[in-house]
Structure formats: structure tokens, C-alpha cells
Amino acid sequence: MNKKDGQRLYDVISVGIIVLVAVFSFIRFKYLPQFIDGYYHLSCANAFIASGGWTGIDWWDFAPYGRPNLYPPFYHFLLSLMVSLGIGGLNSLRIAEVSIVPLFFFCLWYIFRKNISRSFSFLFLVVLSSFFSFYSSVSGNIPASFAIIFGVLSWHYLKKKKVISSALFLILAFYTHAGIPWVFVVSLVIMAIFYKEYRRASLGVVLISIISALPFIIHEARYIKYVNLTMLREVKFSHYSILILAAGAAAVIYLIKRKSFFTILFLGYTVGSGIIFIKYPYRFFSAQGMLGVSLLAAYLLYEAQKHIDSNKGWIVFSSVIACFFFIHPTVDLNNGKLETHILNSTYYNIASGKFIKMLEFNSLFYPQYYLPLAKVIRNNSDKFDIITSNIKATAQIFSAVTGRPTAYSVLGEVRGFKKVPRYSAAKIIVWMRPDYRELAYWIRKRGLVEIYENDIALILLNPYYRSKANPIKAKVTFKAAILWTAFFLFIFIIDNAKILTRLNGVFKPGL
Secondary structure, eight states: OOHHHHHHHHHHHHHHHHHHHHHHHHTTGGGOOOSHHHHHHHHHHHHHHHHTEEOSEEOSSSTTTOEEOOSOSHHHHHHHHHHHTTOOHHHHHHHHHHHHHHHHHHHHHHHHHHHTOHHHHHHHHHHHHTBHHHHHHHHHSHHHHHHHHHHHHHHHHHHTTOHHHHHHHHHHHHTTOSSHHHHHHHHHHHHHHHOGGGHHHHHHHHHHHHHHHHHHHHHHHHTGGGBOOOOOGGGGGOEEEHHHHHHHHHHHHHHTTSOOHHHHHHHHHHHHHHHHTTTOHHHHHTSTTHHHHHHHHHHHHHHHHTTOOSHHHHHHHHHHHHIIIIIOOEEEEETTEEEEESSOBHHHHHHHTGGGGSGGGOOOOOHHHHHHHHHHHHHTSOTTOOEEESSHHHHHHHHHHHTOOBSOOSOTTBOOSSOOOTTTTOSEEEEETTOHHHHHHHHHHHOOEEEEEOSSEEEEEOTTOOOOOOOOOOSEEHHHHHHHHHHHHHHHHHHTHHHHHHHHGGGSTTO
């Protein structure tokens, strides 16, 4: 096989992997939404629709007092659009969770294929997609996944010295996720320090992006006292890829003296992830932080591949790739207990059905139980009546699926303006079994009336509920968001006008 055919083969296999990822994603459609985060995002979208756009106060959660709305709005605008088009809340989440996985891996594969090589993008695709924990995090935290796509696009245009286009995508990242854009900022600062040719361009991108993101950064800073950066429970379920961590560490040693545009960015992303996720080790070792380490690991394999000549060398190299794809051993924390799993690749887990037993792939939605409960809630409450539950997660779920504000929320990183009375503010209470002793206490104390019961919960009506949620008028309306989107596209097109001119030349007469 000649070199050209070999490169084509990398493309064929890569496309096959992406198609496989898409199939794995789409067959799970009816089991979604999978993660509790999705219900929070849908609740935000419901609030956007009720307010007519983005508000600086999250009046929908911790109702009736609310809390600062510190989550960047890109994904919430996207969900609002889908819901407004009549797709429905649950199906909007399902479409987003199903689509983001193949979109994420395709975008990164294609960008690195264009900028480095077909073989590198193939190696990167195998290394990262086979790490099951990262694979599941792509749909588990959609805003972070979008922000990574935007950040890598920013790298792409920086490489072409398109400072404006590079900055535009980093700005998008700032309005999509709170942490990921700062990881990319660190990577660009490190680029400016170690790569003189791109120093001015890198700093220009950082400066333009931060200035453009200042309105939201200032908004976040204004309410910083309400931020609660505590360790999340996810830390007890962290996953550590033995292969990626070992190859990534070796890559740092090997590539430290072989500085190139992308190796500096890969190292910068890894350093930035360590800084931003210092209090969230799960995010570094099991999710978004592993992108940088995986890129370094793939680059090490890419460099090794270029020095393989003998058949024996290719057998060893192919065996390493197969080990990533089919085996991918990990050391895991399962509720704080250390375990080793030899067979833990994405493709093995899904093909064998093992993923059903894993926390990351356990669905939180049980339609046979939840949909009747949701119907009763809607029939016994108005649009701005507050609901709650004895469990935060179910309070968020039923708030999202019924389109009702809630006195609870799962996003514990941002506190409410006031402590919400546990049940007195809510008209409807969804009481999840089996905590009957406490239920009896609250029935006596609040005079709660049972109006529905099924195998998992009771629905209680609070005849003495205090108030309703009060919608807040949007500060950034949907119309304004559309205008900003059009402005973004206009600037992007102008910055890439030479490309458009070159493409237009193909259609000139006589060519």
C-alpha cells in the first residue's frame, strides 16, 4: 500500500468510527434525557420563553425569590428555539444529546485533519472516543462540548492568522460555558509566551475575546458572593484512563523540546484545565480536561508512527491502537472505592451492553411513572405556580417537563437570594417514596392534601401556598439575540472574504 492509499484508509476508518458513534448515540434516543443537567437547561429555556429572552436573574429556580443567573446563555437560547418551533421540551433535549456526540467528534476530527494530518486526526479520534468517561461527558455537559468545539475553531483560525475569526469563536465559547473558554485563554497565553511568530495574534485574540465577553464577566463578578464552589459528588465516581495518562505524560517529556504550534496549544490546554478544574478533579481526569492529555497522547503516537519502518513495528503500533479501541483499561472510583476495569473502552461497553450498569448511562426519566405525575401537576396548577419535591433532582425534572417554576434546583454552585421555605411556597409537592415518616409530619404541619398517587410518588396540594413566581422582563430579547447572531455571521464572512472570492472564481465564465 502506498502512502496516499494509507492516508485514504485513515479517512475511511475515521468516518466509520464517527458513523458508529452516531449510531450508538441515536439508538439511545428514547432513553434520553440521561443527565440531570439537561433538566436544568430545559428549565432555563422555559424561563427564557416566559421572559422573552435572557434575564440576569434566575426567577424560575429557587422561586419565589430566585437567584443570580450566572450560566452563559448559548445553549438555553438553542433549546428555547427548538421548543418555540414546537419540538417540545423533552424531544429538544433528546435531539441535543443525540446530536452533540457525533457532531463533537466530527468537528474535532475534521479540524485536526485539515491542520495536522489524516493520520493524526484518526489517532486522536481513537484515543479520545474510546475513553468511555469522556464519551459520556460529551452529552452529559452539552454547553462544555459546544464551548470546546468553539475553542478548537478558535485555534484553527489562529493558525491561519485570522485574528477576528479566532476571537469570534472564543467569544462564543465565553457565552456558552463558564470554565472552558478560560482553559483556551490559558492555551493562547502560553502560545504567546513560547511561540514568537503567533505572539501578537494570540494576545489579540485573548484581548478581543475578553473585552467582548466583559458584559457577562461583569455580571458574574457582580454576584460572585452567591457562588458556592464546593466539591461535587461526582468526584466519588472519577475515572482514570491508564493509557491516556501514561501516553500523555510521555508526550510531555518527548515533545517539550519539539515545540510546534499545536503541541504548545495542547500543552496549554492541559495546563489551563489543571488551573480551572483544580477543585473538580472529575472534570480534569474524566471529562473535559482529558481533551488536552488525549491530544498530547495522540501526537506522541503520531510521531512514533512516522518512525516505523518494519512489519514488526507496525504490528506493535496496531496493537496499541487496538488496545485503545477495544480494551482501554481504567482505574475508577465507584462511590469512593477504588476499582480496576481492564475492559472499559466505549466500544466494548456499548457493544456488550455493559454501559447499562454504569452511573453515567443510567437514565433518570421513567415515562410510565413520570408522565402521569406531570399531567396531574399541569392539570392542578397554573403557569407560574411553584412546585417542589422532597428530592432536588425530581423537583428539577418535574419543573422542566411541566413548565412550572420550582423552589429547588440541582445547580448548587449558585445560591438563592434568600433561603426558600421548604414547602410553604409551593402549590404542588411531588413526594418521592418511601420517606413516609417525614411526609406525615409535613401533612400535619402544612395541611397538605393528597391528590394523586402511583408506585413511585404522591402528589400533594398545598392549600396554604404563599405566592407564585414572578416573571422578569428579558434584558436580552430573542430579537436582540437574532440580531447579534446576524452580526456575528456578517463579521465572520467579511473576515474570510478572500476564501469566498476564491470559491466564487470557480463559477466564472471560461473557467
